[in-house]
Amino acid sequence: MMKTFCVIGNSRRDNGLDEVLSIDVNDICYDAFFCLICFLYSDFKINLGDIPESAILDTVYAARKYTVPQLETLCVKLLGDLSPSRAISLLEQAQKFGSTELLDRCFEIIDNRTDEALSSDSFLLLKKQTIQMVLERSELTPSDELIVYRATLAWAEAECNRQCIAETDSNKRKVLGDVFNEIRFPTMTIEEFGEVANGNILTDNEIGILFRYLSSTVRSTLKLPFVTTERRCSGRSKLVVKRFMMLSKNTWKKQRNSIWFIVNREILVSALGIYGIISNEKNPEGAEWETTVEIELSCSQSNNIMKEEAQVIAHGTYGDPRVIPLRFKRPVRVLPYIPYKASVAFQEEVETYAGGNGAEDVRLPVGISGTSTEQISGSASPAPVADSASVHFAFHNDDPFGIRRGMTRGPAVFANAIGGFYNRPASRAPPLISEGCLYEGQLPEIYFSISNAIKKEVKDN
Numbered sequence: 001m002m003k004t005f006c007v008i009g010n011s012r013r014d015n016g017l018d019e020v021l022s023i024d025v026n027d028i029c030y031d032a033f034f035c036l037i038c039f040l041y042s043d044f045k046i047n048l049g050d051i052p053e054s055a056i057l058d059t060v061y062a063a064r065k066y067t068v069p070q071l072e073t074l075c076v077k078l079l080g081d082l083s084p085s086r087a088i089s090l091l092e093q094a095q096k097f098g099s100t101e102l103l104d105r106c107f108e109i110i111d112n113r114t115d116e117a118l119s120s121d122s123f124l125l126l127k128k129q130t131i132q133m134v135l136e137r138s139e140l141t142p143s144d145e146l147i148v149y150r151a152t153l154a155w156a157e158a159e160c161n162r163q164c165i166a167e168t169d170s171n172k173r174k175v176l177g178d179v180f181n182e183i184r185f186p187t188m189t190i191e192e193f194g195e196v197a198n199g200n201i202l203t204d205n206e207i208g209i210l211f212r213y214l215s216s217t218v219r220s221t222l223k224l225p226f227v228t229t230e231r232r233c234s235g236r237s238k239l240v241v242k243r244f245m246m247l248s249k250n251t252w253k254k255q256r257n258s259i260w261f262i263v264n265r266e267i268l269v270s271a272l273g274i275y276g277i278i279s280n281e282k283n284p285e286g287a288e289w290e291t292t293v294e295i296e297l298s299c300s301q302s303n304n305i306m307k308e309e310a311q312v313i314a315h316g317t318y319g320d321p322r323v324i325p326l327r328f329k330r331p332v333r334v335l336p337y338i339p340y341k342a343s344v345a346f347q348e349e350v351e352t353y354a355g356g357n358g359a360e361d362v363r364l365p366v367g368i369s370g371t372s373t374e375q376i377s378g379s380a381s382p383a384p385v386a387d388s389a390s391v392h393f394a395f396h397n398d399d400p401f402g403i404r405r406g407m408t409r410g411p412a413v414f415a416n417a418i419g420g421f422y423n424r425p426a427s428r429a430p431p432l433i434s435e436g437c438l439y440e441g442q443l444p445e446i447y448f449s450i451s452n453a454i455k456k457e458v459k460d461n
Contacts, residue, residue, distance in 0.1 A: 008041050018104070027061075027064070027065075028058060028061065031058070031059075032058035032059040032061070032062045033062055034104055035059045035062070035071075036059065036062045036063065036066065036068065036071065039068065039070075039071045039074075040068065042441055044070050044071075045181075048074075055095050056075050056184055057075075057090070057097065059071065060072055060075045060076070060094075060097050060099050060102060060360070061096075061097040061098075061099075063075065064097055064098050064099055070421070072099060072101060072102075073101060075102075076099070076101050076102050076105055081286045082105065082106065082109050083109075083116075084109055084113045084116035084120055085116070085117070085120035085121065085122045086109060086116035086122070087105075087106040087107075087109035087110050087117060088106075088110065088117050088120055088122040088123050088126065088134075089122040089125070090106050091106050091107075091110075091130055091133075091134070092127060092130055094106055094127065095130075107137070107139070110134065110137075110140070111139040111140055111141060112141060112327055112329075113135065113141075114140045114141045114142045114147065114170050115142055115147050116145055116315075118134075118142065118148065118151035118299060119147070119151060123151060123154075124154060124155050124158040125158075126155070127128055128159070128176075128177070128179060131152070131155055131179050132178065132182060134178045135148060135152065135179060135182035135183070136182050136227075137231075138229065138231050139231070140231050141231065141327070142231065143268075144188070144189075144192055145183065145184050145187050145188045145192065145231075146184070146188070146195060146196075146381075147194050148183055148184070148329065149183050149185075149196060152176065152179065152180070152182075152183055153172060153201065155176075156172035156173075156175050156176050157172065159175040159176075160172065160175060161417065162424070163175065169199070169200040169201050169368060170299075172201060173201065173269060180201075181225050181226055182227065182229070183226065184227045184228070184229075184230070184231065184351075185202075185210050185224075185226050186210065186213055186214070186224055186226055186227070186228040187228070187229075187230045187231070188214065188301050188401040189214070190211075190214050190215065192359050193210060193211070193214055196325070197210075197211070206225075209224060210220065210224070210226075213228075226277055239267075239364065239391070239447070239449055239450065240273075240445050240446070240447050241362050241364060241391075241393050241445065241446045241448070241450075242359075242362070242444060242445050243259070243355060243357065243358050243359055243362070243443065243444050243445070243446075244355025244356060244357060244358050244359070244440070244444045245355075245356070245357040245358075246355070246356050246357050247275075247321055247353055247354070247355060247356060248353075248354040248356030248440040248441075250266045250354055250440065251278055251351050251352065251353065251354060252275070252351070252352045252353065252354035252441055252442050253273045253349070253350075253351050253352075253446055254441070254442070255345060255346045255347075255348075255349060255350075256343065256344070256345040256346075257343065257441060257442035257443050258341055258342065259271070259341070259395055259396075259397075259443050260339050260340065260341050260342075260395065260396040260397065261339070261340055261342065261393050261394060261395050261396065261446070262336075262337060262338065262339055262340070262393070262394045262396070263334060263336055263337075263391060263392060263393055263394075263442065264336055264337070264390075264391065264392040265336045265391060265392075265450070266333065266334065266335055266336055266450075266451065267334050267448045267450055268331035268332065268333060268334070268448055268449045268450070269297055269328070269332045269334050269342075269446060269447070269448045270327060270328060270332075270447050270448060270449065271295075271325040271326055271327040271328060271446075271447040272295050272297075272325070272326050272342055272344055272443060272445070272447070273323040273325050273326070273444050273445030273446070273447065274293065274314065274323065274326060274344055274352070274442055274443065274444070275321055275322065275323060275324075275352045275353035275354065275355065275442060275444060276316045276317070276318075276319075276320045276321050276322060276323075276324060276352065276353060277289050277291075277316065277350050277351065277352050277353075278318065278319065278351050278352065278353060279318035279319035280318075280351075283318045284318065284319075285317075285318055285319030286317055286318065286319065287317065287318050288316070288317055288318075289315070289318055290313060290317070290345075291313075291346060291347065291348055291350060292311060292312070292313055292347040292348075293311075293312050293313075293314045293326055293344055293345065293346055293347070294309060294310070294311050294312075294343075294344070294345040294347065295309065295310050295311075295324045295326045295328065295342075295343070295344050295345075296308070296309040296341075296342070296343040296344075296345075297309075297328070297332045297334070297340060297341070297342050297343075298340065298341050298343075299334075299338055299339060299341065308328055308332040310326075310328050310329050312327065314324040314326060321353040323444050323445050325358060325399065325445070326344065326446055327447075331448075331449065334448070339396070342443060342446060343443075344442060344443055352432070352442060354440050354441050354442060355440055355441060355442070355444045356440045357440075358395070358440060359395070360394065360395055360442070361392070361393070361394050361395070362392070362393045362395075363390045363391070363392045363393075364390060364391045364392075364393075365449060366388050366390060366391060373397050377457060389446060391448075391450065394445075445456070
């Protein structure tokens with residue numbers, strides 16, 4: 001190795017001859033090896049622009065081979081914010097080069113943006129063992145297990161084509177082998193599993209066992225060949241509270257948007273939703289956009305401030321108003337009857353769609369599986385629903401414990417009779433029913449899950 005460095009440094013052979021010693025390094029390209037030498041001889045300093053984009057992965061390999069972790073870290077940083085498709089495509093190269101840091105970075109992207117990663121064309125090109133490595137991860141956050149099921153079948157079809165065999169259901173099961181068992185059918189709802197059962201990929205016996213499992217309250221006696229544990233709480237969780245009933249005729253230009261809310265039971269908030277960006281002459285409909293958004297969930301109670309924040313790269317297409325979930329690094333615990341503020345802040349000026357006809361109070365009836373049926377919304381008190389069978393959100397413009405419209409600090413109540421707020425006695429609990437909230441704007445959805453204890457309570461009732 002040292003002789004190689006001496007050659008690059010134009011040193012001569014030890015015998016004093018002018019002939020330069022040549023050593024072939026066949027497994028590293030010239031650009032990557034040159035970057036390695038420059039890095040070492042510059043006292044571990046190099047400009048990021050000196051590493052060609054086409055040679056980054058080879059430079060990672062060179063850094064691994066010659067044990068230069070500082071250069072490996074620099075290259076992984078240079079890759080920046082990988083797209084889900086790019087993260088998928090780099091998985092096998094990260095394994096080949098033995099770069100744990102790059103592999104972890106790829107999985108971080110795949111775990112946080114599972115839907116996009118599994119639906120990418122790059123996923124179809126992976127080797128079978130890599131597919132299994134991805135699907136066996138409990139850290140994945142798909143919208144639902146149907147996303148995993150559809151992506152797996154799409155890969156199986158592509159593999160049948162590569163092997164020049166017919167795309168029959170039996171051939172798909174054959175090329176998948178044990179990978180098929182990584183699909184977590186037992187975590188699906190009955191409705192989701194209905195799509196699977198209508199196909200022919202499962203045997204009649206498997207369909208029967210899974211239907212029994214999904215519809216039974218006593219599952220311990222049923223033995224399944226599939227994983228029964230749920231994946232990590234997803235960015236687009238099965239529970240979603242929607243603040244707006246429709247899109248507003250107006251657009252929205254505020255860079256920072258906030259809303260306060262109170263819930264009636266403990267939940268785990270996994271993501272906040274934003275509307276997409278409108279199209280214009282400069283940005284035609286269908287063109288892709290990307291922007292950085294800061295999301296935050298905070299509360300201030302008994303002088304203890306809790307704050308969870310994350311910086312997220314949001315993607316979409318101009319002219320698409322659909323809600324985009326922005327995920328926290330980990331689910332955020334929200335306690336009952338305490339005001340919390342959800343905020344999103346765009347780092348650049350954008351003009352987005354806005355929601356209209358906002359709801360002040362929303363109740364989501366919760367099923368046994370922890371999923372919700374259609375939410376009940378209204379500006380007045382909603383129809384009665386048993387607390388044990390619902391999650392109740394009350395939205396507020398401001399902190400229910402804080403300052404209201406120039407008044408002195410302290411709790412406040414909105415009274416229709418006077419059209420404003422008055423101070424609530426400090427001894428009174430904060431309101432669960434909303435006291436006024438924005439009726440149009442951003443932050444249309446909050447994604448959350450409930451604990452197993454709540455699911456058990458619902459089931460027992």
